[in-house]
Amino acid sequence: MDAFKSWIARSGTGSILLLALLIVVVFPLTMDIFRLNLVGKYLTYAFVAVGLVMLWGYGGILSLGQGVFFGLGGYMMAMFLKLEASDPEATKIQSTPGIPDFMDWNQLTELPLWWEPFRHLPLALIAVVAVPMVLAFIISFAMFKRRVGGVYFAIITQAVALILTVLIIGQQGYTGGVNGITDLRTLLGWDIRSDSAKYVLYFVNAGLLIGVIALCRWIQMSKLGTLLLAMRDKEDRVRFSGYDVAMFKVFAFVLAAGISAIGGAMFTLQVGFMSPSFVGIVPSIEMVIFAAVGGRMSLVGAVYGALLVNFGKTYFSESAPDLWLFLMAALFIGVVLAFPNGLAGLYESHVKPWFARRKAPKAAPAAVEPPAAPPPSPSQKSAPPAALPGGVQGQSA
Amino acid sequence: MSNTDFVLAIEDLTVSFDGFKAIDALTLYVDRGELRVIIGPNGAGKTTLLDLICGKTKASAGSIKFKNQEMTRLAEHKIVRAGVGRKFQTPSIYENLSVFKNLEVSFPRGRSVLGALGFRCTDEVKERVQSVATEIGLADALDTEAGLLSHGQKQWLEIGMLLMQEPELLMLDEPIAGMSVRERELTADLLQRICKGRSVIVIEHDMDFVKRIAHKVTVMHQGKILAEGSMEKVQADPKVIDVYLGH
Numbered sequence A: 001m002d003a004f005k006s007w008i009a010r011s012g013t014g015s016i017l018l019l020a021l022l023i024v025v026v027f028p029l030t031m032d033i034f035r036l037n038l039v040g041k042y043l044t045y046a047f048v049a050v051g052l053v054m055l056w057g058y059g060g061i062l063s064l065g066q067g068v069f070f071g072l073g074g075y076m077m078a079m080f081l082k083l084e085a086s087d088p089e090a091t092k093i094q095s096t097p098g099i100p101d102f103m104d105w106n107q108l109t110e111l112p113l114w115w116e117p118f119r120h121l122p123l124a125l126i127a128v129v130a131v132p133m134v135l136a137f138i139i140s141f142a143m144f145k146r147r148v149g150g151v152y153f154a155i156i157t158q159a160v161a162l163i164l165t166v167l168i169i170g171q172q173g174y175t176g177g178v179n180g181i182t183d184l185r186t187l188l189g190w191d192i193r194s195d196s197a198k199y200v201l202y203f204v205n206a207g208l209l210i211g212v213i214a215l216c217r218w219i220q221m222s223k224l225g226t227l228l229l230a231m232r233d234k235e236d237r238v239r240f241s242g243y244d245v246a247m248f249k250v251f252a253f254v255l256a257a258g259i260s261a262i263g264g265a266m267f268t269l270q271v272g273f274m275s276p277s278f279v280g281i282v283p284s285i286e287m288v289i290f291a292a293v294g295g296r297m298s299l300v301g302a303v304y305g306a307l308l309v310n311f312g313k314t315y316f317s318e319s320a321p322d323l324w325l326f327l328m329a330a331l332f333i334g335v336v337l338a339f340p341n342g343l344a345g346l347y348e349s350h351v352k353p354w355f356a357r358r359k360a361p362k363a364a365p366a367a368v369e370p371p372a373a374p375p376p377s378p379s380q381k382s383a384p385p386a387a388l389p390g391g392v393q394g395q396s397a
Numbered sequence B: 001m002s003n004t005d006f007v008l009a010i011e012d013l014t015v016s017f018d019g020f021k022a023i024d025a026l027t028l029y030v031d032r033g034e035l036r037v038i039i040g041p042n043g044a045g046k047t048t049l050l051d052l053i054c055g056k057t058k059a060s061a062g063s064i065k066f067k068n069q070e071m072t073r074l075a076e077h078k079i080v081r082a083g084v085g086r087k088f089q090t091p092s093i094y095e096n097l098s099v100f101k102n103l104e105v106s107f108p109r110g111r112s113v114l115g116a117l118g119f120r121c122t123d124e125v126k127e128r129v130q131s132v133a134t135e136i137g138l139a140d141a142l143d144t145e146a147g148l149l150s151h152g153q154k155q156w157l158e159i160g161m162l163l164m165q166e167p168e169l170l171m172l173d174e175p176i177a178g179m180s181v182r183e184r185e186l187t188a189d190l191l192q193r194i195c196k197g198r199s200v201i202v203i204e205h206d207m208d209f210v211k212r213i214a215h216k217v218t219v220m221h222q223g224k225i226l227a228e229g230s231m232e233k234v235q236a237d238p239k240v241i242d243v244y245l246g247h
């Protein structure tokens, strides 16, 4: 029993269950479908943030181009849905019925060959994860085998995001251009715009997210997780212990890409379109901010980060749209400088010890609270009290 | 070049950095089971020589044969897998991981991506970690975060990480730098124990330490070998006294 308890504590199962409770039970019970759908959209960004925890937090590889993989996953899904929405009956007023409307507007007279596989759902679903992962493999293999890393790698990922955006916008007839792929209606005849479909999609999304987090947690606890941490610390030591360091970095990058792509596909399904505005540099950086705010070492933290920043964004961009960009930049700088481990770090260093101190006096009820309670475990580092959030500060003395 | 009985055969090895020859047509043979010490003034090219052997630096010319297998064009991790272990001049350990994890990660199994995913810390691994930790005097510190160890203990931990891999050739760059007198003695004993059944190359400046451990000494100067032989012979060599021991 004790062994089981310690496994629960070590594996972080508790925090994952808590998150599951929140997004699977609490949110659906307390929100109407409009809001829930909004949360569902935010949770699709959380996939990217979770991927960044593995890539950036664990692997120490900063990518500023994760929008590429989110977007590609979303586009793969959108292509399938668009073809289904473009049956000859629905498009009979076009000069070429049966092809997506934007192709018709751009004087295309037949479906390009590379769109053909997207007539089939299984192929499209495979493409959702396979295409981004293959691209990620090519980029990262080429870079990491040549020992390109750090800032240079981050710049390369930005370049890829830029190139893909330009490509999508420029090839209007094949991609829908700057508007993206819009007017998506049904999935195998099932209307994804209905409220009931939105509920179902929300739960599918939440389930996938929890599954992905559990998978990542499992990877973190394997030797591969230890190796990622070791590489971040002393890359040469890992290399000269007989490991092909480049391949482990490639793995982290491909994993993060695949996870982001699932988020992208779920975005398309829940929001009903995909456009280049989710591919470029700005959304990619925003996604890094979600992970940074949540805590780049914490998988569940990344989800809270994505939720919180997006609630803030929705709130502020309605009341003060120009201010939001500055606010977000300030948030990012503030978090990186003051709380390098984000919300999760604050929780570890302040909330947890506070709970532990609250529990401790119970053992000796008569005793006056000791002036300096011992830290609960030797690994917990004491943090400067000035950084305590207001609510906690009052209790800590 | 023909096959030899040497565990390591370096012939005509040269590396130049922008025209500066850090290693200059160097030839060196190391026997099986030998403990070789390399000494020489700062900048002689000792660290560079180890870098070349373990693949960190690529040779401009010449050959390095480990057990008659050419190493100069192999990737670093393949050289390690062939049986060459290398300790860096500054202690290079994973500061954020426990001593146990540091040793466990160095166990030579599950070295591919999929292998690492499927790796289980079996009893065999635990026993190895335990025995190596005992060997390096860290058996009581297995749960300690490696960053909290003393400087000397960090050096031992890195040696332990290499021992986990059971290399046939172990290369140690200044293993006792920054150690106390007592720690130096313990390290000398450790080296004498671990050179059983494998070859060891040690780079060191401390002459008392060298005297204690060396089977044979090689003196390097300006990328070349100045003298080679027993400690007494090398110490009596006027060239060596002139460039290295004289001051």
Ligand SMILES: Nc1ncnc2c1ncn2[C@@H]1O[C@H](COP(=O)(O)OP(=O)(O)OP(=O)(O)O)[C@@H](O)[C@H]1O
Binding pocket: B017, B022, B040, B041, B042, B043, B044, B045, B046, B047, B048, B049
């Ligand atoms: N990557 C490099 N690029 C240019 N020069 C280098 C490089 N690596 C080493 N050198 C030069 O090669 C020479 C040999 O350096 P090395 O570090 O091998 O000396 P060493 O014998 O280990 O000295 P020490 O006793 O100080 O450790 C030095 O002059 C150094 O500046």
Ligand SMILES: [Mg+2]
Binding pocket: B046, B047, B048, B089, B173
């Ligand atoms: Mg050196």
